[in-house]
Amino acid sequence: MPSARYAEIKTYLAQAISSGRLAPADRLPSESDLVGQFGVSRMTVNRALRELKDEGLITRHAGVGSFVAERALGSHFIEVRNIADEIRERGHEHRAVVLKNAAQAAKAEDAAHFGVAPQTKLHHSVILHLEAGQPLLLEDRLVLASKAPGYGEQDFSTITPSEYLSRIAPLHRFDHEVRAVPATPEVRRHLALSSGEPALLLVRRTWSDDRIVSYARLYHPGSRFSLSDSFKT
């Protein structure tokens, strides 16, 4: 049982929400209501409600009130880590083999990904990441050259592209998409996949100043790699 008063209030409200007693868009008791109900100070109630807001269970508007969020349930998260950190944290050696790092003019399809004109200059890097000698990730990345000067001259065997990008450009936004795909011959060869083993494809787009800076296709062996995450309340 949570012993802190603010945690009790959080649990009480979270249960009311997850049980359906409070439905999405329903109004929650006001801070001063809860002060009276629980016999605590307003700061304590405020902390409980603020944390529920930060966790996405409720929304709050000054001058209006607190409301159960539209999607208060069933929204969990999977953590996506920096590959080099993750490997080193497991106590293994991380090695990166640069298969390609060259500039090119954007093909029509690539231009569409970035929302730029065809022929715009892009860097294209392909890097194989190994954990203790075992291939774990094939990283195929396109980077908008105008936003990443010097990308083509980096030594990506010592710094990962995402580390480099986060240094030269402030990253304002990113998104991810995860799919299971059959392995192409090239992917199969680099990741040393057995026949029939699919690949887990993670597409990561990164923005800076409302422009896509990087479009990365990250291929993992379907069976040897897993995204995972754990959460406690």
Added chain:
Amino acid sequence: MPSARYAEIKTYLAQAISSGRLAPADRLPSESDLVGQFGVSRMTVNRALRELKDEGLITRHAGVGSFVAERALGSHFIEVRNIADEIRERGHEHRAVVLKNAAQAAKAEDAAHFGVAPQTKLHHSVILHLEAGQPLLLEDRLVLASKAPGYGEQDFSTITPSEYLSRIAPLHRFDHEVRAVPATPEVRRHLALSSGEPALLLVRRTWSDDRIVSYARLYHPGSRFSLSDSFKT
């Protein structure tokens, strides 16, 4: 610029960390140091530090101090949604076909998943979820019977198992694992997969009171389904 005092302190410390001036494992100024430095009350400093901890930038230990976290950078998240909500949000009809819902004695492998003795009573449900008539998810779930009385009598065509579980048992923890796997004949048949199309397998374990309550294998068509997520800073 953030106008709140606690936000200023957060920004100041976050910049010191991201610039490298404070390295991982370095000690941060104590709360009372910062009270003197910024001329604010301790509650204000405490909120700044607590939020930095919640965001994973620092760790704190009562009686010891606050320290820059080992992995202060490079951790993103992928959202995992409730399937029925997700489909309805896209404006489509969600339909669930219950293929199985029966009690059984735990096999050795299942018992290991739950950390219980073999022969322990488990519910086993298999449900196919369709979006606008198209199969989108095959949900194969084991549930610890002692924690979920009445599970076998539920009509899972009207309420999803995860919604039901969240009502009868307080969920204290869950974790996820995502893999790409070749489709078994059964999975291929239910999801109407073309030959060679892999499945995206999401394994979700759910805890209540330090016991695993539910072990679910969620199979999605590799090409038609994708986990995704978007984040702004």
Added chain:
DNA sequence: TAGTGGTCTAGACCACCAG
């Protein structure tokens, strides 16, 4: 104007940890 949430203060008591 009355009610809401956002923020802040200047104290306080406590459990924990190191020397």
Added chain:
DNA sequence: TGGTGGTCTAGACCACTAC
């Protein structure tokens, strides 16, 4: 024992919203 963070109080001022 002295310093640390974890929590809590009983006030306060403010901007915002609805009536």
